Amino acid sequence: xxxxxxxxxxxxxxxxxxxxxxxxxxxxxxxxxCMVIRPTGYSIxxxxxxxxxxxxxxTGHVNAYFPLLIPNAFLEREAEHVEGFAPxxxxxxxxxxEELEEPFAVRPTSETVIGHMYSKWIQxxxxxxxxxxxxxxxxRWEKRPRLFLRTSEFLWQEGHTAHATEAEAREETxxxxxxxxxxxxxxxxxxxxxxxxxxxxxxxxAVDTYTCEAMMSDAKALQAGTSHFLGQNFARAFExxxxxxxxxxxxxxxxxxxxxxxxIGALIMTHSDDDGLILPPxxxxxxxxxxxxxxxxxxxxxxxxxxxxxxxxxxNEALGGLYTAVDTQFHMRPGDRFFHHLQKGxxxxxxxxxxDMKAGTVRAVRRDTGEKFDVAHDALVPTVTRVLEDIQAxxxxxxxxxxxxxxxFAGSYDELKAILAERGGFVEAYFAGTPxxxxxxxxxxxxxxxxxxxxxDSSRGPCVITGKEGRRTIFAKAY
Numbered sequence: 001x002x003x004x005x006x007x008x009x010x011x012x013x014x015x016x017x018x019x020x021x022x023x024x025x026x027x028x029x030x031x032x033x034c035m036v037i038r039p040t041g042y043s044i045x046x047x048x049x050x051x052x053x054x055x056x057x058x059t060g061h062v063n064a065y066f067p068l069l070i071p072n073a074f075l076e077r078e079a080e081h082v083e084g085f086a087p088x089x090x091x092x093x094x095x096x097x098e099e100l101e102e103p104f105a106v107r108p109t110s111e112t113v114i115g116h117m118y119s120k121w122i123q124x125x126x127x128x129x130x131x132x133x134x135x136x137x138x139x140r141w142e143k144r145p146r147l148f149l150r151t152s153e154f155l156w157q158e159g160h161t162a163h164a165t166e167a168e169a170r171e172e173t174x175x176x177x178x179x180x181x182x183x184x185x186x187x188x189x190x191x192x193x194x195x196x197x198x199x200x201x202x203x204x205x206a207v208d209t210y211t212c213e214a215m216m217s218d219a220k221a222l223q224a225g226t227s228h229f230l231g232q233n234f235a236r237a238f239e240x241x242x243x244x245x246x247x248x249x250x251x252x253x254x255x256x257x258x259x260x261x262x263x264i265g266a267l268i269m270t271h272s273d274d275d276g277l278i279l280p281p282x283x284x285x286x287x288x289x290x291x292x293x294x295x296x297x298x299x300x301x302x303x304x305x306x307x308x309x310x311x312x313x314x315x316n317e318a319l320g321g322l323y324t325a326v327d328t329q330f331h332m333r334p335g336d337r338f339f340h341h342l343q344k345g346x347x348x349x350x351x352x353x354x355x356d357m358k359a360g361t362v363r364a365v366r367r368d369t370g371e372k373f374d375v376a377h378d379a380l381v382p383t384v385t386r387v388l389e390d391i392q393a394x395x396x397x398x399x400x401x402x403x404x405x406x407x408x409f410a411g412s413y414d415e416l417k418a419i420l421a422e423r424g425g426f427v428e429a430y431f432a433g434t435p436x437x438x439x440x441x442x443x444x445x446x447x448x449x450x451x452x453x454x455x456x457d458s459s460r461g462p463c464v465i466t467g468k469e470g471r472r473t474i475f476a477k478a479y
Contacts, residue, residue, distance in 0.1 A: 005083055005343075007274050012218045017147065019268055022343045023277040026147050026284045033145040034151030040344060041264060043285035045155060048263055049135065051187045052157065055179050061131040061159060066113050068137075071102040074112035077237045088140035090152075106139040111205065111256055112232070115238035122241050123254060125164050129172070133159040148265035149479050156260035162240060162252040166231070169253035170208075170400075175224065176257040180225040182276040188263065189280035189396040190214050190270055191403055192224055193474060195424075195452025200435035203256075207231035213451045213474065215403040216269035219425040221451045221476035227257035230421045265479070270399050271368075275347030278367055279397050281388040287323040288315055288384055289346045290362075293334050295352040299332070308352050311362070311380060316380045319388075342367060347391050348384060350375075368395055413464040416475060418446045424477065430461035432470030440477070441465070448477050 004022055025041030028034075037045065053063070057340040065369050069092060090106040090453060093099060101240055107113075118130060121387075135157045142152045177194050184190040192212035201207040206228040214224045234240070235251040238303040244250050271278040281287045290312055292304035305328070312324045334351075341349055351363040361374040364384070368391050375383045406425030410416035419427045431450060433441075442449055451474045463470035 005276060006273055008217065015274070016265075016268060017344075019272050019276055020147050023345060025268075025277070028147075031152070033142045035145075035147050035151050035153075037155075037261070040285075044264055044279070044283065045261055046268070047283050047285050048188070049157070051183050052179075052259065053133075053135070054135050055142075055183050056159065059131075059175065059179060061133045061161075063134060064132050065134050065136065066110050066117065068107050070107055070113045071106055071108070072103045074116060074238075075105055077112065088142070089140050090141050091411075107136070108138055108140050109256075109258075110134065110136075110138075110158055111160065111234050111254075112238070115234045115240055115254070118160075118162050118252070118254075119238050119242045122162060122240055122242050125245055125335075127451065128162060128164045128252070129168060129241060130162040132161070133157055141271060148268070149262050154261050156171065156258050158256060158258040161255045162235070163254070164242065164244070164250070164252070166253050167228060169231075169255050170229055173208070173210060173227050173255045173257070176255070177225075177227040177368040180189070180212050180227070180257075180259060182213070184224055184263075184418075185396065187280070187282045188267060189282075189392060189399060190224065190263075190266055191396065191400040193452060193454050194456070195454040197226075197452060198431070198435075198438060198450045198473065199435075200438035201450060202226045205230060205233050207233065211452050212454075213476075214266055214270065215399075215406060215426060215476075216266070216479070217272075217402065218269070219423075219476075220405045221426065221474075221478035222262070222266050222269070223451070223478065224263060225257070225259040228255060230254045230256060230317065231307045262479075271395055272345070275339075276343030278395070279345035279347060281392050284345065284347050285323070286344075286346050287319060287388055288348045288350060289325045289327055289341045290350045290352060291327045291334070291337055291338075291341075297356070299354060299357075304352055304354075304357060306358070311350070311377075314381050315384055318385055338365075348387060350380075350384070360446075365389060370399075410464060410475075416441075416464055417445055420448045420475065426451070427475045428472055429464045429475060430470035431465065431473040431475075432463035432467040432468045433473075437465045445475075446477070448475050450474070451476050451478060 005018040008015045008092040024038050027036045029036050085200045092104040125147040125424040137155050139153045142150050161172050167259050184192050192214045194212050197209040208229040210227045212224045214222050232251040234254050240252040241249050241262050292301045292308040312326050315324045347367050360377050364375050365372050408427050409418050410427050416429050453471045453473050457472045459472050460469050
């Protein structure tokens with residue numbers, strides 16, 4: 001089997017696309033900017049979705065579904081919101097062979113239609129809080145599409161909540177940001193920096209936007225998920241009101257938060273190598289693959305294959321799901337079978353040949369390091385369980401160490417520009433500028449933007465642009 005992957009050091013963008021191709025994650029759709037998510041890619045999304053959905057439900061949220069089509073009048077009721085999304089909206093103007101009296105937007109996000117429904121459902125303080133999430137597709141007409149990272153149609157979740165007080169809504173905004181951080185770090189082995197967005201980077205219509213920023217293996221930033229405190233902006237626009245305990249009418253306080261299939265792009269660019277995909281065990285749909293190997297069909301069918309299936313059943317029981325596979329691609333050479341699973345990112349490969357069978361062992365191969373070692377049959381289940389956890393922890397540490405090694409501090413604007421030009425990565429600097437200053441930085445650094453103000457760092461110092469007291473801010477070029 002040919003290597004067929006461009007090296008990251010030669011062409012990072014092509015490497016990324018090659019990994020997607022050989023791992024069979026996605027393909028281009030007939031409509032420009034859209035993608036087809038193939039079974040392997042979708043199984044990863046199902047795993048990501050399951051872990052996040054469980055976390056949402058543990059915090060009291062429930063799932064619902066809202067329409068794909070949104071009346072254009074809804075978008076226009078929140079001026080800042082419509083201005084932010086107008087360039088990306090796809091509109092339906094004809095249906096049933098006739099021109100519609102009012103065009104409909106194909107859902108770019110659902111704050112407006114959900115706000116409309118909340119105005120009908122919420123009457124009293126007893127109806128609050130409303131904690132609803134939906135898993136769906138959205139469309140934002142993308143001019144420069146890239147599989148998983150930026151496509152015109154993509155899959156995501158969007159949580160939308162309504163509260164009686166500002167304090168409750170702000171608490172919800174930060175609670176969900178922490179849920180994102182926990183799942184991203186504990187399950188995806190994706191180190192992130194939780195932080196607040198600057199004024200120029202806020203979600204259209206939000207009072208405050210918070211983000212989880214991750215660093216990819218080319219030292220660029222990727223916004224992995226966002227949580228928005230919307231204040232009462234959408235509540236006023238859509239008359240989401242409730243009668244308080246004193247009998248007076250008040251506008252609700254609302255939030256929204258979301259992650260999308262771009263997390264699959266984050267997994268690729270954080271963990272993978274020049275041989276293909278590498279997946280953290282906790283998110284990998286197939287954590288272990290067993291390969292019975294022999295040219296002796298009688299031995300293969302009579303002993304090796306049954307033994308591999310027995311091990312698979314034992315491992316599935318121990319791992320709590322259908323997380324192992326038995327490879328029966330006997331028409332392929334062993335080396336090609338190995339490489340097939342290596343390129344698809346299976347965390348641990350278990351080889352069972354004639355010599356292994358006689359020795360009472362299985363040859364194990366880690367995907368993340370390539371380490372090979374033998375495991376006794378009677379120790380297979382506890383060893384595999386331990387090794388998978390070792391792989392998970394090692395992948396997180398490796399990614400976090402990379403981020404730390406590519407994070408710098410700039411004490412002046414000239415230093416900020418020089419580091420971004422020569423080294424890249426995350427550059428921390430004190431900042432108290434305006435959206436106009438942010439645009440200047442973007443223009444003068446070839447695209448760098450303030451990614452976030454880390455919540456873990458409350459230090460202040462002179463802004464590199466204005467000289468005023470500013471907050472420590474991360475700047476980087478981003479996807």
